[in-house]
């Protein structure tokens with residue numbers, strides 16, 4: 001399975017993401033620069049965290065206009081797996097691959113600490129190795145992680161089971177609507193989340209609870225791939 005880690009000017013979690021793929025599932029992974037418009041050889045595209053284009057205008061607002069994001073839109077339409085972490089989540093909402101927007105944290109402060117997440121939907125390619133309702137410890141590091149959408153969109157997210165992760169009840173670090181920490185698109189092949197699983201892949205990092213996101217993607221892809229080979 002081939003992984004791409006996108007790199008924008010200002011990305012700063014690209015190396016962690018690359019290492020997380022190497023360390024957890026050992027699959028081929030490349031850095032892909034923002035000017036590159038061809039993602040055809042990749043099965044999964046990872047949009048990492050950071051401060052793309054210095055967070056000018058809004059976090060993720062400029063990155064959406066790059067060549068590589070046009071290729072990401074195409075890859076999403078083709079059903080490839082797309083995972084946006086933190087700034088990557090912000091970029092995916094700006095590119096309209098995911099609904100809603102990320103606003104400034106309610107306390108107007110950059111928050112950087114461990115959080116407890118609840119796996120709300122383990123029926124996705126990104127979460128199938130977790131148990132439903134499993135509590136996992138994953139760090140956050142963001143200034144604009146306050147997820148917001150209108151009422152109709154929230155209803156749709158809830159009804160279609162598109163809320164993949166919530167912050168533990170009573171411990172919402174940024175004021176996000178309905179305690180949302182991560183969502184998927186309707187088709188389920190695009191997921192965005194504010195917490196950083198790529199920083200939680202070894203006990204020595206404080207938690208290894210992020211690992212199963214990467215093992216899930218590989219097992220989902222293998223299942224699809226093997227089924228296609230048999231047909």
Ligand SMILES: NC(=O)CC[C@H](N)C(=O)O
Nearest residue numbers: 049050086087142143144
């Ligand atoms: N770690 C990140 O990706 C940070 C995202 C963005 N720059 C913010 O502060 O919200």
